[in-house]
Amino acid sequence: MTHPAIEVHQARKHYGAIKALDGVNLRIEQGEFFGLLGPNGAGKTTLINLLAGLALPDGGRLSVLGHDVVKEYRASRRLLGMVPQELVFDPFFTVRETLRLQSGFFGLRHNDAWIDEVMYHLDLTAKANTNMRRLSGGMKRRVLVAQALVHKPPVIVLDEPTAGVDVELRQSLWRFIQQLNRDGHTVLLTTHYLEEAEALCTRIAMLKCGQIVALDSTQNLLANLTGYRVWLKLAGSLPATLLKQVVKRTEGSYLLTLPSYHALELVLAELRLAGVAIQEMRLQQPDLEEVFLSLVGRTSSEAKHVKLL
């Protein structure tokens, strides 16, 4: 029987009165490129910390490839490679020393062949013998990624790995991670950059206030929720028949939802019928930003109502 890469069952965690995670269920299959999205304080990092053993759950179960993160922490941590969000480093050591020590923590000696390969892919080879203190922020970030990969973990967790990182590194980092994903590694990613999640992830979960408010394939999320939108600036007022489609209105202009391109014709027909002239018009493409905003603006029960769960 094959286990899911990550399984979370009713995970709960609170800090004082704040419910950081309020009964989260999640199942990520092996080989997925999975995105975890949500506003600040939604519980993304808490969930990841529970998976990595950096925090202990107050309730529920979490496992990595079938190994409980609390009871079988040795096995689960060997299977998980995590890139923490904070830019942390040990100022006493060089890049190579850091990677050798990290290998050692995972019980690996003579790991230099793999260390060299990881450094090569992350463009760190030239800095191998440089002290961590002397590296730029972007370089430190690469070392963090390398540290997470020293033990060739089948499950890779990246907590906002591209925050404050230049475009070049972002691209080379994603090429490398995508390569690893093609080689069979499961990737769990949290990010603030929605276009990143849109481009990389096959499935996405959205967290809000410690609960999952949407969980679907990226395609479905984009297709089901947003549809298209049209922004209109009119000479007169909008016909009453179109009012239910209004998302936003400002002085003389309206943003309407469109289930499809075909619906645009109906809108235009209504306007013509009412004799209202169009002064300006813009069509808007759906993107995750829209999904995101529309979801985090709702309560979780409403989100369930749209049948995403």
Add this chain to the structure above:
Amino acid sequence: MSSFYSLLHKEMFRVWKVGFQTLLAPVLTALLYLLIFSHVLSQHIEVYPGVHYTAFLVPGLAMMSVLQNAFANSSSSLIQSKITGNIVFVLLAPIAYWEFFAAYVLASMLRGLVVGVGVYVAALWFVQPPLQFPMWIILFAVLGSAMLSSLGVVAGLWAEKFDQLAGFQNFIIMPLTFLSGIFYSIHSLPPFWQMLSRFNPFFYMIDGFRYGFFGVSDISPWTSLMIVSGCMLGITLLSLRLLKSGYKLRH
């Protein structure tokens, strides 16, 4: 076990990388104490019959260095890792809490003992204290360094800021060390302070340690051994318990 060795290696490697500050500096400090105190006091004091004050001072200073450096190592390594955040690399690894404890404590003991030996060897330039019972010397050095290394782990876990750790060091470790009889025999104290000294576990470490050199002590080395072992065990258990619960590490 290999994870444990790696963590131990990392901790020792860290000490070695800044050896000037972690190993040489404390030896120099102890030598300065030796020079100044022996110069000022050696004409006035004879603590044990036939033992020159300078010789009397050497074991106390060596033990003080062992204790202070053992404590400083585990506590400062932990708080640095906590504050800079790189403790996360250890926490992410499949390392058991007792391996974590053993690695930090052993590395700190080693630093303490190396500094202690360094103080002793450097002092040989000035005075050669006898070595009556080397086994007692080793025993108390090991127990004392283990106790202070464990205490360093507790303090390093508890403290959230550098000044909290400095407070621990200045208001607990330093008074206990200086009032433990490094520079005097407690028999030279008024009765009240003599009685108070007996509540100081550091006194037993120094007194037992010194017994190994001169074969003379304020109280029986066996009593000291029992008390020091008891304290060490208590602090070790506390430290292990905190680590097991993830106290201030795994929130």
